[in-house]
Amino acid sequence: MQTSLRTASFTDSVIRRMTRVCLKYDAINLSQGFPDFDPPQELTECLSKVALTGPHQYAITWGAQNVREALAKKIEHFSGQKVDPNSELVITCGSTEAMMASVLATVNPGDKVAIFSPFYENYGADSILCDAQPIYVPLKPPAFTFDEQELENAFKQGAKALILCNPSNPCGKVFTQEELETICKIVKRYDAFVITDEVYEHIIYKPYKHIHLATMDGMKERTLVCNSFSKTYSITGWRLGYVQGPAHIIDAVRKVHDFLTVGAAAPLQEALIAGLTLPDSYYEDLQEKYEQKRALFCSGLDEIGLSYYSPQGAYYVLVDIGDFGYSSDHEFCEDLAAKVGVGAVPGSSFFKEDVQNYIRFHFAKKDETLKAALERLKNIYTLKR
Numbered sequence: 425m426q427t428s429l430r431t432a433s434f435t436d437s438v439i440r441r442m443t444r445v446c447l448k449y450d451a452i453n454l455s456q457g458f459p460d461f462d463p464p465q466e467l468t469e470c471l472s473k474v475a476l477t478g479p480h481q482y483a484i485t486w487g488a489q490n491v492r493e494a495l496a497k498k499i500e501h502f503s504g505q506k507v508d509p510n511s512e513l514v515i516t517c518g519s520t521e522a523m524m525a526s527v528l529a530t531v532n533p534g535d536k537v538a539i540f541s542p543f544y545e546n547y548g549a550d551s552i553l554c555d556a557q558p559i560y561v562p563l564k565p566p567a568f569t570f571d572e573q574e575l576e577n578a579f580k581q582g583a584k585a586l587i588l589c590n591p592s593n594p595c596g597k598v599f600t601q602e603e604l605e606t607i608c609k610i611v612k613r614y615d616a617f618v619i620t621d622e623v624y625e626h627i628i629y630k631p632y633k634h635i636h637l638a639t640m641d642g643m644k645e646r647t648l649v650c651n652s653f654s655k656t657y658s659i660t661g662w663r664l665g666y667v668q669g670p671a672h673i674i675d676a677v678r679k680v681h682d683f684l685t686v687g688a689a690a691p692l693q694e695a696l697i698a699g700l701t702l703p704d705s706y707y708e709d710l711q712e713k714y715e716q717k718r719a720l721f722c723s724g725l726d727e728i729g730l731s732y733y734s735p736q737g738a739y740y741v742l743v744d745i746g747d748f749g750y751s752s753d754h755e756f757c758e759d760l761a762a763k764v765g766v767g768a769v770p771g772s773s774f775f776k777e778d779v780q781n782y783i784r785f786h787f788a789k790k791d792e793t794l795k796a797a798l799e800r801l802k803n804i805y806t807l808k809r
Contacts, residue, residue, distance in 0.1 A: 487515025519652035596735020724798035749809030
């Protein structure tokens with residue numbers, strides 16, 4: 425007996441695999457992007473109360489009413505866009521499910537999906553699992569800009585949707601107003617959807633700013649926003665996210681979501697409200713915290729002498745390992761964990777192009793963890809061949 429052909433063209437998650445490698449070698453895990461510090465106290469205290477008082481049974485499939493109402497207010501506050509909590513939102517089991525439900529709701533078998541490369545590894549797999557064909561459009565370093573003609577060529581080939589990660593994982597790019605206007609012009613010309621991944625919307629480094637694509641002229645009716653609470657509130661294990669979009673598309677997303685997962689965990693949704701109602705100062709402090717962590721980690725890389733791309737947003741750094749003499753970035757990351765004691769993700773897992781000279785670190789860690797990792801990384805040149 426043979427398993428399905430759709431699963432044969434991709435592997436398990438390389439990111440999550442590297443966490444297992446870190447555990448094997450007792451390496452400091454700068455691969456899978458989760459913090460080692462606690463969520464805001466308001467969330468954990470609320471969760472403690474909810475554990476005793478509930479709710480403990482199913483919430484409404486597309487999200488508890490009070491959660492959707494609180495989320496709609498937060499979205500309006502930060503983007504200026506009014507959102508109907510009763511018809512334009514779905515609470516999902518993380519942004520992973522949000523993305524899969526969005527692709528399933530908008531793309532038919534045989535359709536094509538445009539994806540910028542480098543890309544978060546789920547996007548290609550999501551398209552393939554939906555029996556769609558990904559078309560990759562390169563983002564060109566060092567600025568990770570795209571060529572307008574190359575993007576349009578993807579739509580000339582029949583792309584029905586574009587997946588846009590902004591700020592971008594893994595390269596930390598924040599798309600400019602001009603770049604977004606170019607994207608809008610092309611997708612409107614070809615009457616296509618945009619599925620955005622805006623997980624890192626609150627982790628932006630000055631002077632860069634996050635622009636919500638759905639607020640741009642003519643884009644609300646063709647944009648599905650996928651987002652998560654994991655990074656903003658340091659609750660990656662809670663697996664809570666959402667899809668925001670026009671009612672007629674959200675209706676389709678809700679059908680998919682219903683049969684994928686039924687619904688997100690009711691107690692965690694209830695506790696989430698404590699995060700959604702935090703004051704602006706929380707988000708200002710979050711940005712300042714990550715500014716400081718970026719400075720700490722990148723200055724450490726400078727001292728060690730490693731070449732990297734400084735992120736404009738998110739909390740990842742692509743490091744160039746081209747001078748180390750490895751033909752495989754997977755082998756390099758295995759040796760880095762085993763012999764140096766630090767975990768990273770092979771860059772090739774993010775690129776459609778044949779790229780073997782990047783690895784990705786993340787810096788969503790306590791300062792002492794980052795300092796310990798940087799101390800170990802001083803030995804990285806022992807890997808040079």
